Amino acid sequence: MAGLIDSLNGLARRIPVWSVYLLLALPIPWFFYQGLNGGLGRDPVKALEHVYGLWALRLLIVGLAITPLRRTTGINLLRFRRAVGVMTFVYALAHLMVWAVLDVQALSRVWADVLKRPYITIGMAGFLCLAPLAATSNNWSLRKLGARWRKLHRLTYVAALLAGLHFLWLAKGFQLEPLVYAGLILALLIYRLPHRRIFRRFSQAG
Template identity: 55%
Template sequence: MDRVNALLRRLPVGAVYLAGVLPFVWTFGRGLTGGLGVDPVKALEQALGLYALQFLVAVLAVTPLRRHLGLNLLRFRRALGVLAFLYMALHLLVWVTLDLQFRWAEIGADLVKRPHIVVGMAAFLLALPLALTSNDAALRRLGGLAWRRLHRLTYVVLPLGAIHFVMLSKTWALEPLAYLAAAILLLVLRLNPRRAAA
């Protein structure tokens, strides 16, 4: 693991951002070439939401991986968090612009009658202050303790995203449940490492 960590220390953080936007480029390109099926807008929207959830899982996995396996990805955690929010924002943007085409009355009605949208919107709103403070200037302005307390909202955003995915599926499909199980496991490992290790 020391050799892997040494290699990771040489990897620039910018490479993580670059690799992180490739799923969007690939998926959007598939949409332009007809590779997203009969409903490309819905497929793009769902893919972006799934990428957001995957990056959220990656963010919360950083500490357990370091603690239990010795893999040190700490310097990439901020980039992973920013990418998670980017995909959340793109997921929301596609829903508002391409799916519902700025039909605000319909958007408002969906927020009232579709609980999974309310849960997803709550996750996005909680992630917004995290994205806005994911920089050194915000860390200095807030102070380390307040900044860390604020960023504990990640522990709420991930399970909300997983619940949103489960509710969206409308069935007990394996994939959404797997993400929910991963979210719960990561919270246990992150918040109560001694019990998880017992």
């Protein structure tokens, strides 16, 4: 098993980070093309809005999983975490723009929906948490902010909770998919609670 993990980590070190950005960006124009050509069903705007939002949620979960994956298995994908985080914001922005520009189509209605519909309010709050994270996901910001950079990037946890709640609230009736995503988010956040570190120390001491 150790040999397999070493091989996977060696492979990860050889993959250029820019290729991860490219790979994650490719579905954006592809889904848009499908929407233009009838590949997303009878309501392509709603379908496009949903698929961009779903990808943002998935990437948010992937970003949260990178540290637990390294701690529990030894597989180290930390060098890709910034790319995953930035592309999470890009998909969230695409989700927002499709909703605002193609679906609502009026700035006054956008703000009215944000203020009146709780699930949209929660979704917008999650997006606003992601915005400063994307803006400071660069080496200059890391040097400039110092220790404050890590504190700021804890907004990821808030954004994840809000995104999961947004999806749950958006779902009509009982649907398994939003519950699965919410469960994954909760599990990954619970893993980060202080008692996990205390438990590991006791385990190592034993």
